[in-house]
Amino acid sequence: MLPQVQAWLRNRMSSAADWPVDRLLAAKGDTTVSVVLPARNERATVGEIVATIRRDLVERAPLVDEILVIDSRSVDDTAEVAAAAGARVVAQDAVLAELPPLSGKGEALWKSLHAARGDVLVFVDADLRNFSSSFVSGLLGPLLTDPSAEYVKACYDRPLNTGGVSVAGGGGRVTELVARPLINMHWPLLAGFVQPLGGEYAGRRALLERVPFVTGYGVELGLLIDVLETAGLDAMAQVDLGTREHSHQSSEALGGMAGQIMQTAWSRLDRQGRIVPLEPPSTVLTQFRRDGDGHQVRIRDVSVGERPPMAEVRAYSDSAA
Ligand SMILES: O=c1ccn([C@@H]2O[C@H](COP(=O)(O)OP(=O)(O)O[C@H]3O[C@H](CO)[C@@H](O)[C@H](O)[C@H]3O)[C@@H](O)[C@H]2O)c(=O)[nH]1
Numbered sequence: 574m575l576p577q578v579q580a581w582l583r584n585r586m587s588s589a590a591d592w593p594v595d596r597l598l599a600a601k602g603d604t605t606v607s608v609v610l611p612a613r614n615e616r617a618t619v620g621e622i623v624a625t626i627r628r629d630l631v632e633r634a635p636l637v638d639e640i641l642v643i644d645s646r647s648v649d650d651t652a653e654v655a656a657a658a659g660a661r662v663v664a665q666d667a668v669l670a671e672l673p674p675l676s677g678k679g680e681a682l683w684k685s686l687h688a689a690r691g692d693v694l695v696f697v698d699a700d701l702r703n704f705s706s707s708f709v710s711g712l713l714g715p716l717l718t719d720p721s722a723e724y725v726k727a728c729y730d731r732p733l734n735t736g737g738v739s740v741a742g743g744g745g746r747v748t749e750l751v752a753r754p755l756i757n758m759h760w761p762l763l764a765g766f767v768q769p770l771g772g773e774y775a776g777r778r779a780l781l782e783r784v785p786f787v788t789g790y791g792v793e794l795g796l797l798i799d800v801l802e803t804a805g806l807d808a809m810a811q812v813d814l815g816t817r818e819h820s821h822q823s824s825e826a827l828g829g830m831a832g833q834i835m836q837t838a839w840s841r842l843d844r845q846g847r848i849v850p851l852e853p854p855s856t857v858l859t860q861f862r863r864d865g866d867g868h869q870v871r872i873r874d875v876s877v878g879e880r881p882p883m884a885e886v887r888a889y890s891d892s893a894a
């Protein structure tokens with residue numbers, strides 16, 4: 574590990590318990606906070622997460638100004654459940670509807686930048702099974718108390734819960750098999766992030782509007798690399814939130830996620846002038862699924878799109894008006 578990363582871990586690592594809500598309320602001042610939950614078919618969990626934030630961080634202590642659920646083309650009643658629990662719900666495709674729609678989680682988050690009102694945005698996945706409001710207050714700690722902190726990423730232990738069995742440390746399979754090796758190979762300054770793909774992080778709008786957002790599951794890796802490039806490692810912090818449990822995807826679906834992570838890494842290496850390819854990598858991922866006739870080929874498109882910094886869109890809309 575690079576000495577700069579060791580120093581960063583000493584200076585920029587904290588725990589949720591270091592950030593009691595009273596201290597944050599005293600530091601908040603005029604800063605407005607939006608909590609954003611991207612949600613696609615999360616009716617089972619989104620209501621409780623929204624209700625917990627509302628109870629602990631809106632009603633008991635006015636730390637959060639807005640709870641925004643971006644409904645990412647759910648086919649269940651995620652939107653209704655979230656609204657009943659007290660969230661403002663916005664459909665992903667209704668935001669900047671004049672643009673051709675792109676898809677996936679990164680698109681939902683990019684659209685949330687336009688829909689949310691806060692100076693600080695806290696992103697929380699809507700499929701968490703052991704959510705606590707300290708996830709939000711922990712992430713807000715560095716941002717509300719230290720003007721030099723611009724982007725805060727959570728870390729946690731990640732059990733793998735399948736078939737009623739919980740394996741400690743077994744979760745985060747794409748992280749361990751794909752993202753961490755890639756990060757260590759190409760961006761060793763980011764090697765101190767324990768959970769680079771985790772869905773819980775927070776940032777200042779002023780920074781988030783200056784970086785592109787990769788669509789799909791490339792968004793977390795893209796943001797880490799681009800925030801590092803734009804703001805530097807010392808503007809980034811990490812907060813330990815304890816343990817995170819979520820609903821796991823199949824290995825096959827995670828193969829698609831891994832493909833998007835690699836596409837994102839490739840696009841950043843290309844932009845940084847670090848590869849001179851004869852041609853871009855294929856965006857087709859071939860996988861196999863066994864049925865009664867043997868292994869059947871399943872083709873997955875792992876291409877990722879990219880949205881420009883929101884500030885550029887605002888400048889364009891303002892000049893068109
Ligand atoms: O098209 C989509 C897909 C997902 N989601 C939501 O995004 C969150 C995370 O998605 P999920 O499919 O549960 O991802 P994970 O398998 O948990 O993937 C991990 O790794 C991804 C890649 O870095 C991150 O985007 C995730 O936040 C992180 O939890 C959930 O609230 C989803 O409902 C959307 O809003 N739109």
Ligand SMILES: O=C(O)[C@H](O)COP(=O)(O)O
Pocket residue numbers: 731732733743744745746747748749770771820821822827
């Ligand atoms: O972050 C990851 O690596 C993916 O979300 C997969 O996580 P899981 O192995 O806990 O399902």
